[in-house]
Amino acid sequence: METDNYTQSLKILSWAEEDRPREKLLMKGKSALSDAELIGILIGSGTISMSAVDLAKIILNDVNNNLNELAKLSVKDLQKFKGIGEAKAISIMSALELGRRRKESDLPKKLRITSSKDVYDMMAANLLDLPHEEFWVLLLNRANAVIKKVQISAGGVAGTVADPKLIFKTALENLASSIILVHNHPSGNMMPSQADKELTKKMKEAGKLLDIPVLDHVIFADRVFYSFADEGIL
Template identity: 35%
Template sequence: MSTKNGLMIRDFPEDERPRERFMKSGPQSLSNHELIAILLRTGTKEESVLQLSNRLLTQFEGLRQLKSATLQEMTEIKGIGQTKAIQILAAVELGRRVSNLAFDERYVIRSPEDGAKYMMNDMRFLAQEHFVCLYLNTKNQVIHKQTIFIGSLNASIVHPREVYREALKRSAASIICLHNHPSGDPTPSREDIEVTKRLAECGKIIGVDLLDHLIIGENKFVSLKEKGYL
């Protein structure tokens, strides 16, 4: 973990060492790049681990882009080999799973807010549109979640057959559809409204209610049911 001047992390003042500060003051006292430095453990001959972790964050413009980084993108950064990249990506995945711990597979959806909260962390950062269906039982408990389509939404691509096939397979009583707007603005488009109406009509014929279609934006959402399209 040497720097250009040959300094090792242990040569830094104690109050500048991430591990020591972690033990003394807790993880909340560390910056993002200091937390990443703990995961990386070592730097390179040219950089300390703190410099390397700071450069890593700069490369991805912060945690938002780092969250979606691939193994290949990580290893393209000088000083980040496969082992270090896997350590970082594993930590990111653990963080994602921890954030979802409050929602077990029998999560109950009683309102549009419940549905949006259930999926917000998974969908708000996606770079492409994802169309997801939640399948519910008679108690409005989530019994299954499935991504139906990835890409720009239109009525010809999101076919009711794909949506309701899984509902029949799971004996679902109702469904909630969600998709994200990568722009962060959840305002419904004409295509969003057309898809919603088509799915609702098919659901009535099949006997599986479409309870809502939620559009996920940047930490906000729109319910098409509340907008009067259902």
């Protein structure tokens, strides 16, 4: 009877919810999981006498807990462990191969914004020669590198709506440290309208409260642009 209880205690379903690998990942994030727990998710199920995580621990122990050594094992090598069939072995190998490829691939370098010209160059493909007005925001990290560029709205020839609540919601969701506002004037007049000035002032004040400063507001007009920061009126 004691043996049966011990067997049952090893089954993942008998664990507290926060200790089950899948639930733990959802509750605490992927970084909270151990190597054995991550491999346990790949395995999916263990044997009658042990959980998938316990089986993963045995496999890891056999390679001295070295993922690089684990990646060298073949399907047949993995199948030597009781409870690992061909499908599970392939899942483990596939995951490790993806990790290897990710490590080898060059991460795209984020463009760092150092001037209004950098903003112009980054947004030119999106805003030049448009017959209607569009409003965009550049989300930056602490190093002023662009996390993401997001279109907030698109309107007619006369203007478009830029909702501060939507802009800062987007910034908060992407953990931006600062933002740059960008929109175009299809008329070709690069000078800011009174509405542009009022919006910029409102956005600047909101940014101070949220600790997400507005670094600039750039207006596109044909092949020229206007920068609130360059003009010293931000």
